[in-house]
């Protein structure tokens with residue numbers, strides 16, 4: 001932090017301790033995601049938090065994270081994640097999280113599911129996306145440039161089909177939706193931010209919550225809002241993981257510096273609920289549990305899906321609170337818990353450790 005930069009947190013602390021109410025101080029931006037998650041959880045009938053399981057899981061998660069020295073540094077340790085800490089990596093992360101959704105396949109575990117061949121390996125799921133982007137860059141396709149996405153003469157649908165070409169007979173799910181997201185985002189950036197996502201990030205003035213709100217207000221394909229019991233509820237999974245990936249990749253510095261990064265919640269996808277259920281933190285009603293075990297589809301926006309997503313967000317918040325209660329001053333937030341759980345469930349998959357299937361909702365939101 002440079003000399004003239006104000007440490008907002010310190011300032012707020014001093015004001016509070018001196019009893020100074022600074023009514024002019026800008027109110028911290030809020031995304032509303034955590035409040036909506038608590039509301040969903042309080043009104044859920046088919047998903048419930050198991051408090052004993054959550055307390056027990058908090059202890060084991062914390063000790064495993066300590067054992068591994070889990071931190072933002074683990075983000076860059078992944079073989080496929082970009083390593084340079086510069087604007088090209090900001091562009092990479094924007095594209096990655098713009099289309100970071102719905103990789104699951106009904107052919108999973110058959111070896112026939114969609115996969116990307118890169119550097120002699122077959123990558124599936126989220127890693128297939130990262131591999132496809134890295135492979136396109138190696139092939140000198142400017143795939144991370146928003147100006148390329150809106151140049152339909154050069155960036156044709158066929159070129160994008162080639163970028164995401166599969167090593168199996170199964171294509172990447174929702175390719176047309178991914179192309180629509182790229183075209184839409186390219187237009188937005190071109191119109192107001194000279195084609196640069198970094199210029200867009202600067203609008204948020206170092207606030208993670210403000211950046212999430214700017215993203216969902218300007219890019220419809222990030223606007224992950226739905227209805228539950230007739231009320232609007234926000235999850236903003238890809239907008240939040242985009243901010244979190246910037247923070248982790250840049251280790252809280254430079255383009256990843258956010259004074260309110262702890263306002264980011266867990267990312268409501270299809271993997272973490274699966275892990276939380278395995279850890280005994282979440283319980284499902286018999287109809288929901290048998291539906292998921294039968295690999296039954298759950299349509300986007302269904303009350304079951306809203307409960308799975310909302311309860312997962314609230315559950316990770318309670319895990320975080322339990323860890324901080326037992327270890328005051330612990331350097332922990334929902335992002336690190338989430339990343340740790342995602343990596344853990346992928347480890348289990350590699351080791352063939354069985355757990356209940358994840359729920360199957362096909363959508364662009366996660």
Ligand SMILES: Nc1nc2c(c(CN[C@H]3C=C[C@H](O)[C@@H]3O)cn2[C@@H]2O[C@H](COP(=O)(O)O)[C@@H](O)[C@H]2O)c(=O)[nH]1
Nearest residue numbers: 100101102103104125126267269270271272339342366
């Ligand atoms: N909540 C949460 N969801 C995550 C991730 C990640 C990868 N993050 C990397 C960055 C830092 C971490 O250390 C990870 O290495 C992908 N996903 C989501 O999962 C789904 C893909 O699943 P599968 O088909 O099995 O790969 C899909 O919705 C994707 O958006 C995460 O971290 N948290």
